[in-house]
Amino acid sequence: MVLGCALARVAAGAEAPGYARVAGGSFASSLPVAPGRNEVALEPFLLQRRPVTNAEFLAFAQGHPKWRRGEVPGVFADAGYLAHWSAPLALGPGARPEEPVTRVSWFAARAYCEAQGARLPTWYEWERAAAADETRSDARGDPAWRQRILDWYSRPSSEALPDVGLSPANAWGVHDLHGLVWEWVEDAGSLLAGADSREQGDPDRMKFCGSGALTLEQKENYAVLMRVAMLSSLPAAGTTNRLGFRCARDPEAGAP
Amino acid sequence: MIASLRARALGIALGIALAAGAAATPSDSLYQLEIPLVDQSGRATAFDRERGHPLLVSLFYTSCDFVCPTLVSTLQRLEAELDVPARGRLRVLLVSLDPERDTPEQLARAARRHRVDLARWSLTRASEDDLRALAALLGAPYRRLPDGEFNHATAISLLDAEGRLVARSETLGRLDADFLARLRAATSAPPGD
Amino acid sequence: MRTPARLLALCALSAAACSSPESDPNPLAAPPGTGGSAQGDFGPPQGEAIRAALTSPPAVPPATRRKHPAKVIVELEVRELEQEISEGVKYTFWTFGGTVPGSFIRVRQGDTVEFHLKNHPDSKMPHNIDLHGVTGPGGGATSSFTAPGHESQFSFKALNEGLYVYHCATAPVGMHVANGMYGLILVEPPGGMRPVDREFYVVQGDFYTAGKYREKGFQPFDMQKAIDENPTYVLFNGSEGALTGDRALRAMVGETVRFYVGNGGPNLVSSFHVIGEIFDKVQFEGGTFHQENVQTTLIPAGGAAILEFRLEVPGSYVLVDHSIFRAFNKGALAILKVDGPENKAIYSGKELDAVYLGDRAASLGAVAEAAAADAAGELTREQQIRAGAALYNGTCSVCHQIDGEGLPGVFPPLAGSDYLVADPVRAIGVVLNGLSGKLSVNGIEYDSLMPPMSQLNDDEIANILSYALNSWGNSGPVISADEVRAVRESTARPGGAAH
Numbered sequence: 001m002v003l004g005c006a007l008a009r010v011a012a013g014a015e016a017p018g019y020a021r022v023a024g025g026s027f028a029s030s031l032p033v034a035p036g037r038n039e040v041a042l043e044p045f046l047l048q049r050r051p052v053t054n055a056e057f058l059a060f061a062q063g064h065p066k067w068r069r070g071e072v073p074g075v076f077a078d079a080g081y082l083a084h085w086s087a088p089l090a091l092g093p094g095a096r097p098e099e100p101v102t103r104v105s106w107f108a109a110r111a112y113c114e115a116q117g118a119r120l121p122t123w124y125e126w127e128r129a130a131a132a133d134e135t136r137s138d139a140r141g142d143p144a145w146r147q148r149i150l151d152w153y154s155r156p157s158s159e160a161l162p163d164v165g166l167s168p169a170n171a172w173g174v175h176d177l178h179g180l181v182w183e184w185v186e187d188a189g190s191l192l193a194g195a196d197s198r199e200q201g202d203p204d205r206m207k208f209c210g211s212g213a214l215t216l217e218q219k220e221n222y223a224v225l226m227r228v229a230m231l232s233s234l235p236a237a238g239t240t241n242r243l244g245f246r247c248a249r250d251p252e253a254g255a256p
Numbered sequence: 257m258i259a260s261l262r263a264r265a266l267g268i269a270l271g272i273a274l275a276a277g278a279a280a281t282p283s284d285s286l287y288q289l290e291i292p293l294v295d296q297s298g299r300a301t302a303f304d305r306e307r308g309h310p311l312l313v314s315l316f317y318t319s320c321d322f323v324c325p326t327l328v329s330t331l332q333r334l335e336a337e338l339d340v341p342a343r344g345r346l347r348v349l350l351v352s353l354d355p356e357r358d359t360p361e362q363l364a365r366a367a368r369r370h371r372v373d374l375a376r377w378s379l380t381r382a383s384e385d386d387l388r389a390l391a392a393l394l395g396a397p398y399r400r401l402p403d404g405e406f407n408h409a410t411a412i413s414l415l416d417a418e419g420r421l422v423a424r425s426e427t428l429g430r431l432d433a434d435f436l437a438r439l440r441a442a443t444s445a446p447p448g449d
Numbered sequence: 450m451r452t453p454a455r456l457l458a459l460c461a462l463s464a465a466a467c468s469s470p471e472s473d474p475n476p477l478a479a480p481p482g483t484g485g486s487a488q489g490d491f492g493p494p495q496g497e498a499i500r501a502a503l504t505s506p507p508a509v510p511p512a513t514r515r516k517h518p519a520k521v522i523v524e525l526e527v528r529e530l531e532q533e534i535s536e537g538v539k540y541t542f543w544t545f546g547g548t549v550p551g552s553f554i555r556v557r558q559g560d561t562v563e564f565h566l567k568n569h570p571d572s573k574m575p576h577n578i579d580l581h582g583v584t585g586p587g588g589g590a591t592s593s594f595t596a597p598g599h600e601s602q603f604s605f606k607a608l609n610e611g612l613y614v615y616h617c618a619t620a621p622v623g624m625h626v627a628n629g630m631y632g633l634i635l636v637e638p639p640g641g642m643r644p645v646d647r648e649f650y651v652v653q654g655d656f657y658t659a660g661k662y663r664e665k666g667f668q669p670f671d672m673q674k675a676i677d678e679n680p681t682y683v684l685f686n687g688s689e690g691a692l693t694g695d696r697a698l699r700a701m702v703g704e705t706v707r708f709y710v711g712n713g714g715p716n717l718v719s720s721f722h723v724i725g726e727i728f729d730k731v732q733f734e735g736g737t738f739h740q741e742n743v744q745t746t747l748i749p750a751g752g753a754a755i756l757e758f759r760l761e762v763p764g765s766y767v768l769v770d771h772s773i774f775r776a777f778n779k780g781a782l783a784i785l786k787v788d789g790p791e792n793k794a795i796y797s798g799k800e801l802d803a804v805y806l807g808d809r810a811a812s813l814g815a816v817a818e819a820a821a822a823d824a825a826g827e828l829t830r831e832q833q834i835r836a837g838a839a840l841y842n843g844t845c846s847v848c849h850q851i852d853g854e855g856l857p858g859v860f861p862p863l864a865g866s867d868y869l870v871a872d873p874v875r876a877i878g879v880v881l882n883g884l885s886g887k888l889s890v891n892g893i894e895y896d897s898l899m900p901p902m903s904q905l906n907d908d909e910i911a912n913i914l915s916y917a918l919n920s921w922g923n924s925g926p927v928i929s930a931d932e933v934r935a936v937r938e939s940t941a942r943p944g945g946a947a948h
Contacts, residue, residue: 236392
């Protein structure tokens, strides 16, 4: 069984270097699909094992002038875009090459992934991959898993950012989904949870068609709540110092 | 001598005019997002099709039976508040959240149902990816529900002739006085006209 | 014409029940009082916009002294900081303005507040603010959701006077509040607050750490303890010692002081009391009307109170939450140090400071002598017995009597006790662990309860037993401290037992 898993990982690696395969199936999300419905049907997908680094993003900026600091249109990235780099095409001491790239907007992250023939993961895909700890694909029932994540939240951001990949891989072979940086997802702008979580279940009907703002299930899953809050707090052109991203891909047709 | 000087001056003036006409899209213009659209007559077009005119833009979908009809009637009410010349300068762009089901035929049917003025209105659809980028740009989150309905925030954005966001309103069913004032200003006659 | 006259007569008899159309009160009018928010809008702001002077606790900004509504600009910055919650114990606080509680905001009823919330770029979390003095959705929370490195702005009109809590309302709200994201905003009544000599700003909060109280090192927030409402610390102004020692609040005799006290929670209700003082005036819950002559006032979580009292006597006055274990075991203690001339007529202070030894008068010397001799390794039998006598009197003698005779049928004698003399080592266990149930001493049955005296240390028990075994006709051995220790160690104790 272990050997089979290892082989599957290697196979996925060969198909797309740097990507791990996450299985599809039914997944209970903290963000309901519709009020009262938490089960999401996920297709299998590939997820980058590590967040995108400063070095990788620099290479992208070199090949895509439109996404360089100073040239990127204001509607796609705010004034904080890559502010920690010493120059539009130079990292400098404030941005080590192997650190996850931060201060990038959703538009920029999307453009990077597109340039790799990839895309951003959806929230559900990210949540699925992040539910794992080192040995279990779904560790969310374990209070110790939740507490570890909360412990990271309680340390201030003034500490230096470590390089990617230093923490152990989780059960899917993916690193750093927790404890390093927040990460963009494709539908970050439409998580549709109210910023004031106390008003859950009290939708303003004229504002939201359909069933009103989604309410978050499993309110004790604070790790998720905080991530949703973080992603909802920024517009798509927004950047902030602990928010990076990684890319996802659909498996090649015919791959296992 | 005088004639050649005048000719040169004219040439320079023309050159400047041409350069101005071919100016790059401003950094704060939403038209930086270049996405193809298909309108209700099946014609391929683009998001910046109404460049050069003030534009009201919003997201909707034809099978939406609660807020979207109110959205359309709000847009029409806003238009009705303008005098005829101002209305003539205004354009309206609706982009569907549901490109799968909102085919050009569906869009055309919706246009007829709401009796919109197709000389100035377009009902369009985009690809899913492009739609997400447009929604992000407009600050209009949406989410597809399993029953095919959408959870979406309803906002009307007013862009100037160069695609810059001038005003935004989430008020439906009644007139937003501030937004209307901005709309009047955006559609008023340009100086020298 | 008779009918209207009769009507008027009836009205005169029962004025409340009926009235003519001219005097009919509008049933929708505000009841007597300030009129609440319906009468809180004094019109548009006048004059130049004012930048609010915010203060860090325990200071309070000066009175606005305004007679008209104004536009007030408030700029408040959120910072996530690692600071000491107790000596040697570090905690990551999320703060408004760099302090717990956050900056004090002071405006006047009817002011239009333009609120700027900034989130420092080093923050890890988004934050927002809910001010309890705001009338509007979320108290501002929906309009102020701010990512790190960003700023939000919203405006509100302060329609109601009073003292209000503000706090962060970002999910999960309890965690943001537990990390210190709260403060107070005072909306002055139109006539201003009555002048006093000093004003102070104090906010109580409960804190939840993974480690125990005063366990050193960095302590993360413990979500489960917060859900269980089992705080590790209960503190005034965010840390142990925030308002003690050289950071104690200071005032002078003769002054009238006012405290603006909040309770940020997240969970506990406070029973606020100042030891040695009585609140002359309490605006309970931070509202308009007040109570007088109050010892302890309840401050709900997410609530506040305004207290006033005059200082007549110098000394240190201790502010506590009178759920008293919080004060002495979790840190809910602050000091108001009052200087100035004494006033013996009101409080005499200590009138006599003589040693009161009770039964032990003139005998404590023996204990000291024995202790010294023991330390020198020269403890003699006589010294033990003399020390034991001093200790026995006042402790054991209460039940077993000075002469060791006990109380017939109730407390067994020690004088000539066959039970005692038969097994001195057993006696050690009895003193340490207590004894209950039937026993027979000198042929008489006793069925009493002797409580364990495990708070006595090994030397004390050894000396007491040596005394008992060598007095009143008993001629037994002396007991050594080592023997007592052996018995103590071999006795199982419940977990958490103090001794």
